[in-house]
Structures are given as structure tokens and as C-alpha cells.
Amino acid sequence: MASREVFFQTLRRALGKAPGVDLTPPGPDSVALTEKASAIRERSPATLASLSEAFVARAQLVGWHVSRVPSKEAAAAAVVNLALARGMKHVVRSAHALLDRVPVHEALASAGLEVKVVAYDDEDPQGSRAALREVMLHADAGLTGADYAIAETGSIVLLPRRGVSRIVSLLPPVHIALVETSQVLESLDDLFLLRTEEFLRTGSLRGYMSIITGPSRTADIEQTLVVGVHGPREVHLVLIEEEFP
């Protein structure tokens, strides 16, 4: 810790601060935060419908192929059609709760595809991780849900956890994400507000968050845009717009 002390001594001298003087800036207003967070969670169907329109328009601009479907069954059918049209054989998927409610696994399997869930075996985490990575590296597509979608930027947000690997959406050449209208947020402000609220409420943040905005891309050779460098070259969004009961 000695080097840390020296580091801060130099820093405080540079700032012209006397040691021990506390200039603590004000912390976040957690009451206001909680109110705003519940306002976001209780948005009306009409608001969600208009946010979905904005989200779809923006998502298409940043390179997502968007299909809008009226039901979970239609969502499963859309994924199967896509897989068959691309001649896919192997698909990996996360264990998002949404993918249990949408009968997509069964639909893909009965169309003759091999579907593998990326969740590690508790008995042998190292071994199953290595094996599943191999499967992911050779899969034709990765299928995931989303934790949020952002209308402002046309992005989806993934919060990795048990059953939601960081890399199902990254390693295969095609990523297919299923999103429900209730997940669409208006802006980046709303996303960070909800995350901050969770952080203050639970005292910790999850280890990882990915905001994904279209395909992997580069313009590093002659400033020419190419998609699919390290991540997927093709990204699909299936937006489920069910009537609210």
C-alpha cells in the first residue's frame, strides 16, 4: 500500500489540496432515483408502442435486420425461417427466461437443427466450458434474449449471469436476439438510471454489461466499412409485439 500513498501524495500536491481536508462531493439522491426507476417500470402500453416504433427505426439504421411479430409462436417461426433460409445446422442459445416462454428451441429442433444451450455443468465447470466454447466457435448462429432495448440508439443490452453467457452473442457469425416491447427503454439515461438504482439497492453491480448496436464492424483498411471482424457480421432482431391483456 506504500506506493498507493505516494501516488496520492503526489496527486494531492498537484491539486493543491492539503492532506486530510475532505472535499467530498454530494452523493446520488436515492429517493429521487427510486421514484424515477418505478416510473420507467410502470410505463403505459401506449408509451411502449411508440417507443417500439422509434426503436425499430433506429435499429434498422445501425444495421439490425428487424422482424416484428405479433406472438411468441410467430417469433419461433421467424427464427426457424431465418435459420433454414441461411442453411444453418448448428445453433447455440442462452438460457434467457424469454427463450423458455418462446417455443423456439423445439421449433428449431423439429426443423432438423441441432440446438445447444450454453450453461455450464456445476460438476465440471472447466471441462464443460471448454467443450461449449468449441461448440460456440463452430455454431452457425447464437440466439439470445435481451435485458433491455434502447430506442435512442437502436441497441440491445445484455447482462450476463447464470445461463446468459457473455459470448453466445459474440462468437457465431450470426446473432439473433429476441426482444419484447416491454423491454424497450427510451434513452441511455433510463438505462443508467435503472442500473444505478439496482446498484444502490443491492450494493453491487453485475460483473458485465454489453450494449450491442448492430454488427461487428471495422474501417481499418482504406477506411472501407467491413462487417464481421471479431464479432458477428449479421445481426437479427425479432421484436415480439403482443397485445397487452
Add this chain to the structure above:
Amino acid sequence: MPEVKTAEFPRLSRQSLADPQVQSSLRRLSHFIEAREAAVAEVGEQEWQRLRDQGRRIKEHAIAHLDYYLELAADNVVKAGGNVCFARDAREACDYVLKVAQARRARTVIKSKSMVSEETGINTVLESHGIRPVETDLGEYIIQLAGETPFHIVAPALHKSKEEVADLFVQKLNVQRKESITELTAIARAALREIFVQADIGMTGANFVVAETGTVVIVTNEGNGRMSTSLPRVHIALMGMERVVPRLEDMAVFLRLLPRSATGQRLTSYTTFVTGPRRDDEEDGPDEFHLVILDNGRSRMLADEALREALYCIRCGAWVYGGPIGAVVTPILAGLPQARHLPFASTLCGACREVCPVKINIPHLLLTLRSRVTQGPPADRHASWLERIAARAWQYVVTTPWAFGLAGRAAAILQLPLLRRGRLRWLPQPLNAWTRTRDFPRVAFRPFRARWSRIADQHPREKT
């Protein structure tokens, strides 16, 4: 270390100016400028100014309380299960990284673009201990294969044509020659995949570090940032100590400013938030997380009221079309004598100040540095003796009324043989460096002072 190049700046810049590939690449950058303008226009001028002001205020606040926010960030990283190293200079940072790598018996380190790693020269240190650092940003990968250093932070391989890249891949990767950019990208993807899956350590920079949560934020378009933070068992993030922002909500402001300013994008393809190592209930991710916080001369910048502003920089790269913040930062970090030529390599047109997302007054900073070079020890001065005599003479003339009047009259007469239809379009050497690309303003035949006395007589000041 990159500073070595800085001393060679005069020679290297002449070389680049004469390179037709570099010149045509720079012309193609106009595409970025258009994208940037469109992305800014979409936000609306008023909202864009509001965002810039907000970004500026957050940076001012964070830097003014840097000690507080750095401690907060470090404590939160530790709370999340990570480790923190405070490095006073490049050597301490390299020592720490090397120690971690050796403890893990690492053989390969995959790197996502990090300017701090260039600054510390960590690659050389790792290589000398038998550890292979591999750059994974496509541009940086090409540059590393070619054994060069990056051209620009946003476009490292700007100066390479696709034919040169094709030759390089054939030579270094032992693959069949392909010339389309899509195929070349596919070759790099395949080659780097092999390395990604077996690398022991992932090393990244940090575009921002959120103090409130201890979160490292990395923006990339290619996905190498996500690879480096998901696949290897150890993740080391390197940050310059000025990268810290107070709160997560501040990221909404900077994520609107940064990609628009850098590449004209609304948001980069991937924005990654890393808070410590993989949690127990997570499927992938590193078991170990290290954050290296680097001073390396930044506290000198902080102590220097006239230059502190340079620490607000979010490294957007927008100055590729304007003036170089690097010409401010490098002389302070590397030492003014080493980098004395850099502050002079700008026309001071002010475009950089207009595009800067956090409103840094770069022309003013450059002028401050120029005056310090000029007042420094003679051996470190930028100008030749001829330039210095010219500057002295100029100073005498413009501060001595009779000499100024005489010089004006003399210039008005001397210009006569060169005037063509009332314009000065050509001057003899060495002044033709100016007239090659623009007219020289004509010297007035009647000095303003002479005209003013008449104007003043005709329009006597109203008495109150």
C-alpha cells in the same frame, strides 16, 4: 517507447508529406468528417452544445476532485473482487503487468486497443520476457505485423493500402494472397480467433472508469474488446488516471459525445462495462481482474494551471481533422525538449477547438507550449537562428512607431513589381511557401493611421 519517434518528428513529417499513399488516405478522411457532421446535426446544434457543456463540466469536476474519485473507483474495484495498482510511471505499470503475467505463467497476451499500453511500452517489456503480446484491433494488428507504430488512434493503419496489407498477410501469415478488403478482414478474423481462444491474459485500455461503481467502460466496433474481456482467465485494464468519471449516469453524456466525435457514429457497435472479475454465477469471464492506474507525468499536467485543461480530453480523435491534442499532451508527458517540435506543427486555425467534445482550447494550449519552448534553454529551441533574428526584427519593427511606418511604406513600394491586377499571387523564395497555395494580402498604399486621422476629422466624436 514512443517518445523516441517524437524527437524524429521533423524528418518523419517530411517523409509522410511526400508519401502519396498517406496523402490519398488523408483525403479519404473527408468521409469521416461528413459522417461526424451528420451525426452532430441529427442531435441538433443546441442540444449538441448543451452536451458539450455538460461533458466539460463533468470533466472539470472529476479532475478537480481526482483524488477523491480515484480512491472511490479503486475501492469499488476491490469490493467487486478486483485488484488495483497505482503506478507513478511507465516502469511501475510494466513491472506490475509483468508480475501478474509471470505469476500466471502467461505465454500470450491479447490486447484490445489501448493508448496507455503504447505510452508505457509494455509490449517490449513482455517480449523481452518471452511473453507474446498480440494486438487485436484490425488496424493495430496490421501495424504490429509490419513492425510499426500506429498512425492515428482511431485509424492506426491509415497509411497502408490494401495491396500492402495483402502482401503483409502473405508474408507473415503464410496465406493465399487475397486483395478484397472483406477477404483480408476474414483472414485476420481467422488468425486472431486462434489466438483469442488460447490467450492467457486479455489486456485493454479504459475509455472511462466510473468511480461510483468501479466500472471500466470500453468502446469498440470490432468486438475485440468483448473478446479480450470474456475469453482469457485474466483481464488487465490500463487507465490514465484522468479517465475517471463520477457516476454511471455521466456515461449517457459521454456515450453521446464520444462516438459522434470519433467516427460519426451514434454509438459504437459494442460498449462494454466491466466491474471486477466474473461473478460466481456467471458462465464466462476472467477469474482475475486488475486495474492499473497510471500517473506518468499527468500530475505535472494537473499542477500546471495553464495546461490542466488537456486532462479533460476523452481521446475522441476528432482532432484528426483539426489540431492535435497530442501535440499538447506528448510534450508534457515526454518532456518539452524531446517533443519541442510538436506544438509548432499546427496552423492554429481553431477547427480543433470547434469540434472538441469537451471544449478544450487547444490553440491556446499550443501557444502556451510554444512560448515555453521559445523561452527555454537555447539548445532546446525549435527555431533556427535565422528565424530567431527575423522574429527579433519583427518585434522591434512592430513596437517602434517610426520603424513601423517606414516598413509599411517600403513594403507598399517593394510589392509593386509583384502585383498582378491588384493581387499578390507570387512571392520569391522562401516566401513562396505561402503563395504556392494562397494569395498574400496586399499591403495598403495609404496606412490606416493616415486614413483614420481623416475619418476622425470628418466624424468628430459626439460630446456627451
